[in-house]
Amino acid sequence: MTAVARTFTLLGVAAHEVHVEVDVRSGLAAFSLVGLPDAAVRESRERVRAAVSNSGFRFPLHRITASLAPADLRKEGPGFDLAIAAALLAASDQLANEVLARHSLAGELGLDGSIRPVPGVLAMAEEARRRGAGGIAVAADNGPDAALVEGLDVVPLRTLGELAALGRGEVRPLGRSDPPAPSANGAVPDLPDLADLRGQPHLRHALEVAAAGRHNLLMVGPPGAGKSLAARRLPSLLPPLDRPEAIEVTRIASICGREPEPGRLAERPFRAPHHTISTAGLVGGGNPPRPGEVTVAHGGVLFLDELGEFSRSSLEALRQPLEEGQITVTRVRHTVELPCRFMLVAASNPCPCGRGGSARGCRCPEASVRRYEAKLSGALADRIDISVGVEQPAAEALRSGPGERSAAVRERVALARERQAARLGAGRCNADMQPAETRRACRLGTEAAELLVRSHSQLGLSGRGYERVLRVARTVADLDGSDRVGADHVGQALTLRRRAGR
């Protein structure tokens, strides 16, 4: 007797359907597993054997062959247990075949027959719906996540024994009635609030402009000046994710094992990898390819503290993700595209010792200061539009009350983004503008044009630098609700420009 169950394996940030075929025929008792299984999948035989016996089923003392198809796709992890067990039960006439025909399955088995959750269930549920499955059976703990996908019956199972009950029609799928909403407008509950940032109006302004135009941002300042504090508050200034974005972010989080709470859509992520991270850890890689921090930060903020300490190769590897919003990892067997549209926020000390400037007791040798500056001005120079110096806030500012709350800033940011979307198309921001678009979008007043001409001669602004100032000026004008880019907008953009090292 043969039976087929459907389950999934994860590749990159997507699930791929895998068919588990089990054949039970008379012969010496044996249980073999074929089809490129990894060690964890191979061990699944032992778990299936124990779980089947301990759940009131009979483990057939026959020759059992389980095959995972397609055979050339590498299978990883313990998530195949449930499907193998189900196919085995169907092949030995202990489970109705209709159950397998209607439902895909994903779950790990305990020896006692309990079903444990596996990562990436949201991706699996999406794939199941795409493949036209009527439902998906998952561990009870995975149920709410799978239920985020609309138009699919989700059957939460606590034990293997409940599978028989499902065959008898005694288990109800989760209600499809009320899909959880993404965080409603204005209510972004758990993110740290900008009100914590005391004083530092220039930094606040830089954050607001960066959020409004989706400009990547560099903060330069001594330790303890509030660079990390500011970066962590950036997600709270961004408009909430819309539903498809939220599903995608949640799917990635679930694959990387970072679900917020079961059944809730993720907020904009904030990722702050340490500077010792490997290039593969940052942009994704390995075999089979795994998503890196840039993908985990998709839809949110990637914060690189101590930018100057990151390896050159890691920073270079960020170029493709920053330019294309996705990264392609190619291996012999497969090519995986990982989404990574994130905002880059970088922070750095002004020099290796961090004091920055002799007046504050910096004693770094000149050559090392220059190397440091060169690395900062060289690193991703053409992808970072805004640079802001951050200093310890003045004592008066620290004594003053809390600053403006994120919600108020977020409203202005949302309005500015609406203006950009109307001009550039949905979902696009000023940071995405090509040079020709920038020229079209920036109608300059006479005085503004004059300032820009002067900046070219007086500041030695390069062509690209000019372009960046113009993009930022456009965002400042959008925040101001102005169609025309005025002299004040250009002036503010100039104070936010990147300055080359000496």
Added chain:
Amino acid sequence: MTACEECLRRSLLLGRLAPYIERAAAGETGRRAPELLALGDQALAEAVGGPRAVELLGGVDGAAVAELSRRVDAAGCRVRCRHDPAYPPQLREHGAQAPAALFASGPPEALGGLDPDAAITVVGARRASAYGLAIAEELARMLAGAGMVVVSGLANGIDSRAHAGALDGGGTTIAVLGGGPDIPYPRRQAALHRRIPARGGIVLSELPPGTASFRWSFPARNRIMAALAGMTVVVEAAERSGSLITAGMALDLGRPVGAVPGPVNSSMSAGTNQLLVEGAVPIRDAQDVLDHLLGAGRRTVRELGPDLDPDLLLVLEQVEGGNATCDAVALAAQAPAHLAATALARLELLGYLTSDHTGRYSRTALRPPAAKP
């Protein structure tokens, strides 16, 4: 090529002895190297070469000198020895320490007629603050604009900014190197090294073309810088900076030394501030230099910047008052940050301010018309 064989022989010997002098002067570079240079050929070779002295002396024969002449021509350089009328007479004040010959690239006539009262040596630290760099450039630009020759050492930091400023001001500048004049050192200033002779300036050295720089050769070239100009101005120097050596040598020659005052809490200005305590001439701008060197009011340079409206003037005063960041200015001026930002950007574009990569602003030497005395 005008140099007598004896002087060429001396220069050649110096080039060959350079590594030996390095060893002899090791540990206490500074005063010692110029003293060694005051020795005659024989004594110098024995002092630094030890057992190899005879061999080294024998190596600089007529053929080697002829070879040197060819090398000078090949490098596109010219040489002037102390017996040549075009040798700057002010260098002879060093007596026995005076360089035997000068190797130079650039127009030689600029060297011969160099009047010490028409030349200013501008030196300072390699690692300088934005303030020091801005002042060096501005000072040199204004001096060059007033027809003065700016002498410096091509080093990174203050020196190279002084050269650049002088060229920018349309003037002549002289770079005195620690190695051969054909070798751009430091390498980062290679472009400047090319630009100076191309724009009518001179790159010169007492060491023949092809000679590398040594630690001792920097204090040694400092004595040339100190002697060439009528006044030495130190723009920014920490407590133990090489530019203080130059200042000391200028004083030894009886030349006035000027220093640009810096913040009293900045270690980068500790050396210059100390010079002022010891009686150096305080230098605020090019006018101060000219007044001291030529007599008050003999020549004026004051260049005034474009007009400023009262708001900008107020912000400018805030920066002069030590508020270096956008936030500090906004707080001090009781203005919204974005207005302060715009004002700072305008002032920078008008040339009144410069900013560094951390977004801190500092004043340039440019004066607003309203502040005219």
